[in-house]
Amino acid sequence: MVETTPAEAAALPDELEAPGEPVLAVRRYGAGSGHRGRGPGAPVPVVLLHGLGGTLEEWDGVARILAAHRPVFSADLRGHGRSGDASWCLDGFVDDLIRLLGHLGVERPLVVGNDLGGAVAACAASRRSDLAGAVNLDGVAWPDAERAARALGMAADAAGIQVDLARAYATEQLAASRTPQGAEEFARCLEGLRAMGDEGPMLEASVIRAAAAADGLVALRPGPRGMRAAMDAFDEFVPERVYPRLLVPLLSLVSTGSLPAHPGAPSRFADVVRAAASAELARTAPLLRTGPIEQTAHHPHVTHPAVVAGAVEGFLAEIGG
Structure with missing residues (x-):
């Protein structure tokens, strides 16, 4: 029989469901670890959201690291993984997150999202003042024509x-x-x-x-049609509108590593992607801070979970979590 250390045992996950329309599949880390208490001095809970076409499994490495110190939850977005189907709109994803937080009963959580999940986290930070903050990991909008031109x-x-x-x-x-x-x-x-x-x-x-x-x-899941619709929902995220309305601190982390080759891509594809990253890093707002993740071009939470977990913990230390 293989024995686990107390820290490893604390990080073992279990599966939950958040009822409603749609039902949301949730994974909880740190159950029974003794650090789910509320009140002054209690560690800030973290809720993790994946991106387009992903599932909560992408966050497993980061979640296990963070769960050594705090409650951690990850969820399948609507139409993804084991969550139910619903209409594809950005407000719907944000409403799902707010409902999920209410179901979990977490106080002042930090919401961390990748890609589409990052846009959802950012939008929630502009709608809710009862969050500790949010992290947008590569939830980068396509650059407008003027930024792209430069x-x-x-x-x-x-x-x-x-x-x-x-x-x-x-x-x-x-x-x-x-x-x-x-x-x-x-x-x-x-x-x-x-x-x-x-x-x-x-x-x-x-x-x-x-x-x-x-x-x-x-x-x-989602299938080809759903993926196109989810991309349209992502396009509803307009940082120029969201970031000035932030009610809690937001950290925008942008992958800046070398892009892999994309056979058949438009000739300026890589340049457009880099322009989008640069535009995000240059954004300013009173409660916004930005920073690069240089180790990879995309999905750093999968390829470099310790780096992302360290960035999250560092941000929490800055904002008092």
Whole structure:
């Protein structure tokens, strides 16, 4: 029998459901660890949200690190993982989060989200003053034509076309990744994920959680149509409107590592992505702080969980959590 240390035992997760429309699948870390108390001096709880096409499994590495010191929860967004389906709109995702927080009964939580989840966290920070704060990890909007023009060294009209091409390419790539596949092809996909190194098991678990099998085929939630609709919901996030309205501190972390090759991508795709990152890092607002994560180009919570957990703990220390 393998024994666990007290810290490891504290981090063991259990599964919950937040009722309502839609039902939300939740994972709780730190159950029974003795640090769920409320009141002065109690550690700030952390709620983790994944991005487009992901599941709560992506946060497992970060969650286990954070759960050594505080209660941690992660959730599947609507239409993802094991949560229920609902309309694709940014306000709906934010409403789900607020309902989830009420169900969990957590006081002054820090909400941390990646990608779409980061946009949801930022919007919640502009609507709720009862949060400790929020972290937006790579919830980066596409740059407007003027910002893109300065970064790409071209006229605004031409830069706007490049942004549209980049967005269309990203959307179709994400939608294509959800095409139903045969069971054998899916098994090979899982084998490839397992071979990816330390992050492989988390990625494999996330894909399995998102999978639904029928008639000899395996489909991932959300499907191609849902993925396009979720991208449209993400486009509703306008930082220029959200950040000036923040009610609690927000940390925007942006991955700035080298981008991998994208076969078939528009010629200026990488430049547009870098322009979006630069625009996010340059934003200012009274309760906003920004910073780069240089180790990777995307999904640092999966590839570098200790780095992200350290950034979260550092932010909590700054804001008194």
